[in-house]
Structures are given as C-alpha cells and as structure tokens.
Amino acid sequence: MQKISIDPITRLEGHGRIDIFLNDEGDVANAYMVIPELRGFEKFAEGRLVEEMNDITPRICGVCPEAHHMAATKACDAVYHVDPPPTAKKLRELFYSAFYVADHTVHFYILAAPDFVLGPDAPPAQRNILGLIHKVGVETGTAVIQARGKAMDIVGALGGRKVHPTFGVPGGVAKKITEEERAQFEKTARELVDFALFSLQLFKDVVLKNKAYVDLILSEAFTMPTYYMGTVDANNKVNFYDGKVRVVGPDGKEFVKYSPNEYLEVVAERVEPWTYLKFPYLKKVGWKGLVAGKDSGVYQATPLSRLNAADGMATPRAQEAYEEFYATLGGKPVHHTLATHWARLIELLYAAERLLELSTDPEITNPHVRNLPTEKPTEGVGIVEAPRGTLTHHYVTDERGVVKKANLIVGTTNNYAPIAIAVRQAAQAVIKKGVITEGILNRVEMAFRSYDPCFGCATHTLTGQMPLEVRIFDANGVLKEVLERE
Amino acid sequence: MGQNGKLKLGLYWAASCGGCEIAVVELREKLLIVDQVADIVFWPVATDFKYKDVEAYPDGYMDVCFFNGAIRTSENEHLAHLLRKKSKILVAFGSCAYEGCIPGLANLFDRESIFRRVYLESESVDNPNKVVPQTTYQMPEGEIHIPKFYNTVKTLAQVTDVDYFLPGCPPQDPQIWAVIEAIVAGKLPPKGSVVGANEKTVCDECKHVREEKKIKKFYRYHEIIPDSTKCLFDQGIICAGPATRGGCGALCTKVDIPCRGCYGPPPNVCDQGASLLAAVASVVDADTEEDARRIVSEILDPVGTFYRFSLPASLLHRARLS
C-alpha cells in the first residue's frame, strides 16, 4: 500500500492535509481529509461571562469574525430573553450585509476568478490576483480592492476594529448612527450594488460564454447531490442574519425547517479518530459514512446550498439573477459545486441591495438601539448564515450569566463531510494504476475551492492557488517522489 | 537581502484565527508597495512555497519572518523552531504569538477536559463508542498521524528566541505599515522591543473624558447604557485601557465598548492582568472590608476579565494541572 500526503493545504480555520492511500493496483483505496488542529473554544467558554462570548468566539476565525460575533450576540439575546429594538436589528443586519459584501468579494476575485478569468491552464505564475489585474486592467483591480475596503469601512465604523469588530450587545447594539454616517453608508451601498452587478456581468462574460467552462461546471466530477441547508425568512427567501433554517433534500423538496433552539433535533456530529474536526450530519437521515445522496445525512451549507434551500431572493435584482441561475443550469436544485461561485455573486448582489435598503430605511438613525435585559439568564441558541455555512452558537448559563456549557457548530465544519467526499472523488478520478499526474493538484484544489472558500482563505491572495504538495511514499514509508506545481 | 536589493519576507500562521492575515490584507493598495520592496519567500495562505522549500533555505535566509498564532500543537512548535533558524529577524506578530491571546484562555483547562467536552459531552455529538482523535491511528489502508495537542498554549517566545513583538488582535494596519517602513529603512529598535505600538496606555488615546473614579458598583456592559462622552470605567464598566499599551487608537471605546486589552501590557508592566486587577481595586469606593468584598464579588470571572489576551504570557501561565 502506498501513502500519499498533500501537506500542507491551507486553512480550515487553520490547517489541513490530505492523505491518499493506493492499493496494490495503484488505484486510490481511500483518501482522507485530515484537520490537524483544534483550539477548544467550547471548553474554555465555560466560566466566562456570557455577554463576552461575542468578543471571545470571533477568535475562532478572523476571516469571518462578524459571523461569530452575530451568532453569539443573538444567542445572548436568547439567554437573557431580551428582544432588541427594531432599529438595532436593522443595524446588525446592515453591519452584517457590509461584511458579506467584503467577504464574498474577496472570495470571488482573489480565489475563484483567477481560475476562470485566466483559465485553469494559464501558467500558475499568472494565475493570481496580480495576473488577474493585468488581464482585466488596473482600473478593475483597484475597483475590487476599493469595493472591499469601503465595505470593511462600514464594519469598522460600527464595530471599532475592522477585524474582530464589537458591535452587538445583548438586547441591541452598542452604537447608534448619525445622519451623516447613514448618508455615507448609503453612498457606499449604491456603489456596491453597481460593483455587484458588474461582477455578475463579468462572470457571465468570462465563464458562461465559454463552453469549456460551462462543460466543466456541469461535469460529473464536480457534481454531488446531497441535502442543502440555509436560513430563510418568513417568505422562504434567503436571509443571512435571521430566520429559520431550512433543509432541502437532493430532490429539492423541503426536508425540515427549524428554529435555532431546535437545532439538536436536526443536526448531530460524528467523531473520527484520525482528525480533530467533527463531521456534522442530519440526525434523522443518519451517519452513513462519507457518502453523498439521499440516504446519507451529509449536507452542504454553502452559497449554492442557500439558494437551493430557499425559494428566492428578497431583493429585486438578486431575484432576477436567481431566476436566471436556475433557468441556465436546468432548474432546482443545482448539484454542480462549481456553480457555487455564481451563487456567491448572486448573494453578493443581495447583500449590497440589502445594505442599500437598510441604509435608506427611515428608522435606521433612530437612537433607540438597546433594550436592557431584565430577565434571569438561562439558555439560548443563536444562528446566522456565515458565508461558509449555517453557524450555530448554544450557551447554557447559571443565574448570573456565567457560561456553564457552550456548543458551537461552525460554518465551515458543516461542509467537512462533503469536502472530504469531493477530495476522494477527485483523487479517484485522477489517480489510476499508480499514475499520479499533476492534474490531481488542480482537480483537488478546485474541488475545495468550490465547496469551501475558507480553505483558500480570504488572504489566499497573491498566487491564487493552494500550496499543494503530493508526497508519494512506497510501502516502507520511504519518500519516492514529490509532485508539486511549478 | 536578495541580489535585487529586495527584502526576503516570510509570513506564517501557527494556532491562529487568520485575522492577523486579514490585517495584512487591510493594507489594501499598500500591499502592492510591499510587493515592490520585498520578495515574499514563504506565506502559505498566499503563495506556493512549501515547508520543504523552507527547509531547503540556508539558515538565516529570510530577512524577516512575521509569525502569527500561538503554539498549541507539536506542529506549531516544530514550525516555530524551523522559522527561527531560517530567519534573521523573527517577529511575534499579533496577540496570539506575543502573549497567547483569547485562545490562550484554554490554559484554564487541560487537554483531557477539552477533548472530553468537544468529542464526548458536546450536546450535538453522537459518539457512543467514545472515539477521540489519536495522534497515530491505524486505518484499514495505513496509518494516519495528527500533531499532538498540548496541554498548554504557549507564546512564541516561550518556545524560541524572538526578536520583536508586534501587539494587537489583530495588529492595526497603520501600525503594521509603520513597522514595515521601519524594517525597510533599517530603523528597528533594539532586539526584544515591542514595535508597532505606543509607549503610553490606551487611555491616552481615548476620547472619553476621565474624572476621578469611585465605583460603588461595577456594571457588566449589557447592564448599562453608558454616557458616550465619559470614561466607561468611571461609569463602572471595567475597561482595560489603563492596563493596556496604546497603539490601536482606542478603537473599541470609540464605539462605546470597553477595551479588553488586546495590545498587551504597557511598557514596564510584566503581568497585564495583575496591573488591571490593581487598577480595578483602586477605584473601589469602600471603607470597610465587607463593602469591598461585596463590590468586588460582582466580578465573576477575574481571569477571563483581567487576562483576556494574556494568560499564557502571564506570571502563572495557566491554571494548575490536576
């Protein structure tokens, strides 16, 4: 038996590695996506003041700290049985929408776009953000940097630090906004709507008009039917900040719709001895191992999943884009994981449009942004849609609001099983009879990029490719060959 | 320095949240300037250099290496030693590498209790066979290894020699930029210095107006709507400003949230928590022992409050191992 390691791949809230085992025929016996890291937030939350959790848990991930901040803040509302004033909820959603614009921008342009705009076969040295800027022009490149920056400036204006902002408090938000700030947010929002529309157009021009790309998106290697999870509003439209979590089956039919405090009836987690990360799955379907399909509890929680799980988008232009998406890809649900990039851009447009709606809302400058909790703290669950999946925070406190138990199901973790399956599929597709081509690097890399951009990380900036390395060991564990991208 | 006159720069994350990397991205257009003055020779999240490449570099090959993240596992420690060897200047970048940061609060527990919570007792886990991850595990196809999870989170300086410390969770981009400029200009202070921060406290940068503090009751910040012109601490909200090094521009207090201390202790303070504890005690308005006890007994999580960012670097480093 041969063993191949791809080490390191980059981040899943840290580090990752792939171990591939070949059988005697040289085919892939199995491939394991190993997460060699744990930090134990669930444990050291114990003994902390519950209202501090929205400052503590964001350190799980500095790529999407706003998501942890919001999930924790909402869990605290629930713990204290306090309902924030309407303006506070809107401000939280405004803050969150600005973050979504920044985050989705980074992922599309820095991670995905080099593959498509420059092409998967472009020389790696050019397949990066700098090469991208070269191809699309400095003007566009600068526009991207600035759009992201302006969205982050809204986050900073409300939350102090731009990375690890602190804005929410149990019962509301810490800061009200002035008319001057509102006007600035509105101006930014208008620019960001245009930017989102531009991005969608770019995707259509570059990807959808190119048959090779469309074929790639539709190809078997990048197709994986599973359950799909996402948060929806009262009208079953996609929502990032609040609502119920809806799960649809591989057939697109609603499987379950649940409130945050019911999450334990729906989701369970599997522990494997060879990795530090747990595998969430749908409890009612059950854990059937790392397999896709209707009989396996494996689900995905990605931009594509959110679109699949919803009936549409709550803003007009995003809704148009949503309809076009399904019309082009042959109806709901879409199982082509590379379509996630397109879905992400539709969400980008929604986030920008929502940011505009909120920043022009007459109530948004209302100074009443906090209700002080009056009830005894007990227990609460808070859920938001992190860009990388449904994020659940659950706290149990004593009567003084000190955390006794904390449970967290983190965005990226939801997708651990599908990613692991995708990686194995990719390995099996490209490694045959002991022949290991460089293609594995690209295939495997594209497999995770579509599933989970956090693997590439928002900061995966300059070259636009994963630092992959394949090490091939003989049966005695002696290194025989190292394959890596030039 | 390379033949082209450009600096050789490395960036690495150990047990990190990635926020320090985003803080570098926050340099925005300035990143392109960095690209002009430095060759990045190792940055796993951004470039294609491998561990193997680093191993092959001659010792001291990198002029500067920014190391973010704490030492949580054996793999983190291994990389810390390797990068020390390959770098002329090793910078502990951000609170995790400098002082252990929020993830360092795990030092109130140990490996066993963390594993028990995460893998066995968590409400959503379904684990009838009581499986926990093993550093070496025999799968049907062969062995899989994962790094050892240590009992204790350590700072970078606790495992290797560090030249400079750049505080903040994360460091703020103007400060990162100032440090890069100092490096390029060859104007770094003596080895062992804190860089990218100020010599005073956060209070010195804070706009809230301070008066003489006298506190009969401490408030948790969800219990009170503070007057946003006055010092939060004066209003009974514990604020780490007086026990924290300036440099961020008092960002949190700008939005009426107390400072939690992410820039670490001010100059000449060896234990940030003890310093904040003393600051808190000094404002207690009590003339009898009983009163004092009653007032401070409302502080329910002293370690989590005083050592939010600095437990691993503190005098005691961690809670007692059973």
Next chain:
Amino acid sequence: MSGNGRFEPRIVAFLCNWCTYTAADTAGVSRMKQPPNVDIIRVMCTGRIDPVFVLKAFAEGADGVIVSGCHPPGDCHYNNGNYKTFRRMPLVEALLQQYGIEEGRFHWGWISGAEAPKWAELTREFTEQVRKLGPLNWKQQFASKED
C-alpha cells in the same frame, strides 16, 4: 522535604514594616515557637504590595503566601495603605481560585506590632495547613517538553 521525609512547605510572607513585621520581630526576639518555613519580605506598607508580588511568589515556587499589615481603619502608617489591600486581596483570592490554587495557600489579614503571639500562632497554623495541602510545584507543570 526534611530529613524525616515530612514535606516542608516554603512560605513567603509580605509584611508591612510598621505592624506585622514588628510583631514578627518581637516574636523572634522573644523566642516564640515558630516553624522555620516562613521567609519574610518586609515592605513599608501593605499598600505597596502589588498583586504581582503574590503571583510571582507562587510562580517562583512558594507553597503558601501571607500578606499582613496594620489593622484598618486607623492603624496604617500611611493612612489608607491597608484600604488598598482590602480592596485588592479579595480579587487576588478569586484569581488564585481560578488558577486552581487552594484557598488555604493564601492568607491575608492584620496583625499589629503588639500581637506577636498572634503572628507566631499564624505561622504555626498556616504552615500546618499548607503542609497538608502538599507541594504546589508551580514550575513543574511546564517541565515536560511535550506539553
């Protein structure tokens, strides 16, 4: 450990010059019965005792720590140094508890210059108490390279 295998705790006492140190001095001069385990560090006033002193003592190997000075309200030579102490020390206690350092390893209180027997008694009782708790060995928890 002493010759007979009994654990001999190491105790560090921070005493203010004007009250408890005077008491300790008298107890010594009068040859009151006192265990040899207590190392005294004289400070001018308990108000000078930074919480860091206590933490550092434990970190450097003390098995127990005593802080003692002049009775409040009026005895402190500097008026209100002891007020500082009674505002600080309950927090230090709470902190030590979170660190897993047993309550019995830390004592703070007041002994005036006239209370030498009380000091001698405190040293005997406290030493026994800490002896029962056993060695703290703070540094040893970091001795293993692995962890």
